[in-house]
Amino acid sequence: MPKPKAVLFDLDGVIVDTAKFHFQAWKELANELGFTFTEADNERLKGVSRMDSLNILLEIGQIELSELEKKHLATQKNKRYIELISTMDEKEILPGVQYFLNALKKGKIFFALGSASKNAPRILRAIGLYDQFDVIIDGNAVTKAKPSPEVFLLGARQLSVDTQDCVVFEDAQSGIEAGKRAGMKVVGVGDKNVLHGADDYIVSMKEMSIERMNSLFF
Numbered sequence: 001m002p003k004p005k006a007v008l009f010d011l012d013g014v015i016v017d018t019a020k021f022h023f024q025a026w027k028e029l030a031n032e033l034g035f036t037f038t039e040a041d042n043e044r045l046k047g048v049s050r051m052d053s054l055n056i057l058l059e060i061g062q063i064e065l066s067e068l069e070k071k072h073l074a075t076q077k078n079k080r081y082i083e084l085i086s087t088m089d090e091k092e093i094l095p096g097v098q099y100f101l102n103a104l105k106k107g108k109i110f111f112a113l114g115s116a117s118k119n120a121p122r123i124l125r126a127i128g129l130y131d132q133f134d135v136i137i138d139g140n141a142v143t144k145a146k147p148s149p150e151v152f153l154l155g156a157r158q159l160s161v162d163t164q165d166c167v168v169f170e171d172a173q174s175g176i177e178a179g180k181r182a183g184m185k186v187v188g189v190g191d192k193n194v195l196h197g198a199d200d201y202i203v204s205m206k207e208m209s210i211e212r213m214n215s216l217f218f
C-alpha cells in the first residue's frame with residue numbers, strides 16, 4: 001500500500017498567519033499612494049509573489065509606474081513588513097502545526113517548506129521552526145511563482161522523494177494548483193467552498209493526522 005514519504009508545507013496561512021502583516025504593509029503603501037486597499041483586495045495577494053502583489057495593488061489603485069519606481073515601492077513595503085514581523089515568536093505558530101510536525105518526525109516522514117516568500121527563513125527562525133525542516137525552498141530559490149509547480153518539485157528533489165509520494169498543504173488557490181501540477185496529493189487549508197481542486201480540505205492543522213493523510217493514498 002503506498003504511503004506518503006514526504007510533506008511540503010506552504011508557510012503563510014498554513015504554518016503562521018502572516019497575511020495580517022502583509023495586509024498592514026500593503027494598506028499603508030496604498031494610503032500613501034492615495035487609495036484604499038481592503039481586506040477583500042488582500043485575498044487576491046495570497047500565495048502571490050511580492051512583485052506580482054504590487055502589480056495587483058497598483059491595478060486596484062489604477063496607478064502606472066516604471067519598473068524602477070515599482071522596485072522602490074516593493075522594497076519600501078518589504079521594509080515595513082519586516083518591521084511588523086519582527087515581533088513574531090513561537091506563539092504565532094498556528095494551532096495543531098507543532099503537534100503534526102512531531103507526528104511526522106515520529107513516523108519518519110520528511111518535511112519541507114515550499115513558500116513563495118523571500119522572508120521565509122527569517123520567519124521560521126523567529127518562530128523557532130527553522131531547524132525542524134529537512135529542506136527549505138523559499139522565494140529566493142524559485143524562478144517561477146505558484147501556480148508553477150517549481151517550488152514543490154524542487155522540494156521533492158532535494159528530499160530525494162518521488163512526487164507521487166508527496167503531500168502538499170496549501171491555503172492559496174495558486175498553491176493548490178501548483179501542488180496538483182507537481183503530481184502530488186494536496187490538502188487545502190481553509191474554506192472548502194472557496195478553495196477547489198484539492199484532495200482533502202481542513203480548516204486548521206488541528207484536524208490533520210497521519211491516518212487522515214495516509215487515507216489520501218488509498
Ligand code: G6P
Pocket residue numbers: 012022045046047048049050053078115116117118119120139
Ligand atoms: C506568500 C504570501 C504572499 C506574499 C508572498 C511573497 O506567498 O502568501 O502574500 O506576497 O509570500 O512574500 P515576500 O515575503 O517575499 O514578500
Ligand code: MG
Pocket residue numbers: 010011012013014046047170171172175
Ligand atoms: Mg499561503
